[in-house]
Amino acid sequence: MLLVDMHVHSLHSDGTYSIEKIVKSAKKRHLNMISITDHDTTSGLNEFKEKCKIEKINGLTGIELSAEADFVLHILGYRIDANNKKLNERLKEVREKRNIRNEKMCEKLCENGIEINIEEVKEIAQGEVIARPHIATLLVKKGYVSTNGEAFAKYLGRNGKAYVPRERLTSKECIQLINEAGGVAVIAHPLQTYLEESKLEALIAKLKNEGLWGIETIYTGYRSEMIYNITKLANKYSLMCTAGSDFHGENKTRIEMGMQVPDTLLPWARLGINI
Numbered sequence: 001m002l003l004v005d006m007h008v009h010s011l012h013s014d015g016t017y018s019i020e021k022i023v024k025s026a027k028k029r030h031l032n033m034i035s036i037t038d039h040d041t042t043s044g045l046n047e048f049k050e051k052c053k054i055e056k057i058n059g060l061t062g063i064e065l066s067a068e069a070d071f072v073l074h075i076l077g078y079r080i081d082a083n084n085k086k087l088n089e090r091l092k093e094v095r096e097k098r099n100i101r102n103e104k105m106c107e108k109l110c111e112n113g114i115e116i117n118i119e120e121v122k123e124i125a126q127g128e129v130i131a132r133p134h135i136a137t138l139l140v141k142k143g144y145v146s147t148n149g150e151a152f153a154k155y156l157g158r159n160g161k162a163y164v165p166r167e168r169l170t171s172k173e174c175i176q177l178i179n180e181a182g183g184v185a186v187i188a189h190p191l192q193t194y195l196e197e198s199k200l201e202a203l204i205a206k207l208k209n210e211g212l213w214g215i216e217t218i219y220t221g222y223r224s225e226m227i228y229n230i231t232k233l234a235n236k237y238s239l240m241c242t243a244g245s246d247f248h249g250e251n252k253t254r255i256e257m258g259m260q261v262p263d264t265l266l267p268w269a270r271l272g273i274n275i
Helices: 019-028 047-055 085-111 119-125 130-141 148-156 171-180 197-209 223-236
Strands: 003-009 035-036 058-065 074-078 185-186 215-220 242-243 259-261
Touching: 003 058, 003 074, 003 215, 003 242, 019 035, 019 047, 019 074, 035 047, 047 058, 047 223, 058 171, 058 197, 074 171, 085 119, 085 130, 085 148, 085 171, 119 130, 130 148, 171 185, 171 197, 185 197, 185 242, 215 223, 215 259, 242 259
Parallel strands: 003 035, 035 058, 185 215, 215 242
Antiparallel strands: 003 259, 058 074, 074 185
16 A cells, blocks of 8 residues: 555645645655645745655645636646646736735625735735635634634635635636646546536546546545545546545644555556656
8 A cells, every 4th residue: 555645735825834844744654655736836846846856755746726617626737847838827817817806805805894905815825826715814813703614604605795706717728738738637526516426427527528537536534435436437437546635734634644545546657656
């Protein structure tokens, strides 16, 4: 068996650990390999490769993109070229639109009697990507809510008072961007779509036709039956199975880094990993 983690977030998006701390923690926990999959940015990946080299741990470049859907649809990309021009130019546009959304949400919060501004949120975020979890953290810090969950329930979630929809890439464009950057595309946490079985299978078939390479079948909180059913679906559509914790550091304290998987889970060499 191997201990791997193909779904980890750093300070460069909505995690709380630096790249260095993540890599050193992975080394301390004896992980065989790790992948940084920050939202909408490749800004930490060059440092990640260097730190992995220093610590002598297998590192796989990654990213997580949000796709347009009436449900949660995230696409992970692995083995991407962190310096790919087309990918980074498109990501910059995505982040700019995200920032406009963040400003609108801050304005809505102010309209609801909450004294908050985007500069305070940027101080919380520290990295290139500013997201709703950063706003939630600030709301907790200022005492307007007790937890991040309460912040989302009252203000930032889809039914919240300050919610603003975000423009997203299509699933096809997500997959194309990943493929053109030399990577392979994987649907993240498929059960977070909350689709019934037939609709989830229809989604997987659609994504497969768009170039999907794999499904995240082993994920934090997934019971054996869930893993079995998703793996069965992956096998039906000749898709690879991946494993990730969705580690965010202090933002999700119940999640620890590392998922135990069979040695034969993936064609590691094809991903550039020497296990």
